Amino acid sequence: MDKKSLTKQICLDNCSPKHEGGQSLVELAITLTVILILLAGIVDLGRAFFAYMALRDSAQEAALFGSIDPTDTIGMSNRALAVLANRVDTSNVTITPVVSGSSCGNGSNSITVTVLYSNFAITMPFLGTLVGTQSFDISTNITDTILSPPCP
Numbered sequence: 001m002d003k004k005s006l007t008k009q010i011c012l013d014n015c016s017p018k019h020e021g022g023q024s025l026v027e028l029a030i031t032l033t034v035i036l037i038l039l040a041g042i043v044d045l046g047r048a049f050f051a052y053m054a055l056r057d058s059a060q061e062a063a064l065f066g067s068i069d070p071t072d073t074i075g076m077s078n079r080a081l082a083v084l085a086n087r088v089d090t091s092n093v094t095i096t097p098v099v100s101g102s103s104c105g106n107g108s109n110s111i112t113v114t115v116l117y118s119n120f121a122i123t124m125p126f127l128g129t130l131v132g133t134q135s136f137d138i139s140t141n142i143t144d145t146i147l148s149p150p151c152p
């Protein structure tokens with residue numbers, strides 16, 4: 001085997017053409033950017049879903065409290081905030097209980113509790129640029145039947 005054929009054999013195994021030297025780096029940069037944007041979106045979507053579920057739980061708890069005592073709006077708000085205490089930042093939370101009909105339990109009157117989390121922040125700045133805003137509002141309403149006190 002001569003020297004020229006030996007060089008060709010070695011080069012076929014571990015040589016790449018000079019014009020493809022940075023191709024892998026460019027592919028990695030483009031792919032990594034797309035993957036990180038998707039990951040950031042998944043993380044922020046998960047946080048928003050967690051906050052929505054916490055708001056929903058607190059609204060259900062406040063509506064249950066209000067179905068027993070529909071005149072105690074402060075107690076309903078405190079009950080909702082107690083459920084949210086360690087889950088979300090309660091400084092941006094607004095709780096609005098509304099009684100439909102009279103505040104007595106005849107089975108046809110209801111109470112609706114709305115919980116609003118204003119300015120839920122998106123943590124990834126680049127994702128906020130794509131969406132168009134760096135924060136948005138999350139809201140939920142729960143309606144429950146007033147059970148007590150009975151109508152006179």
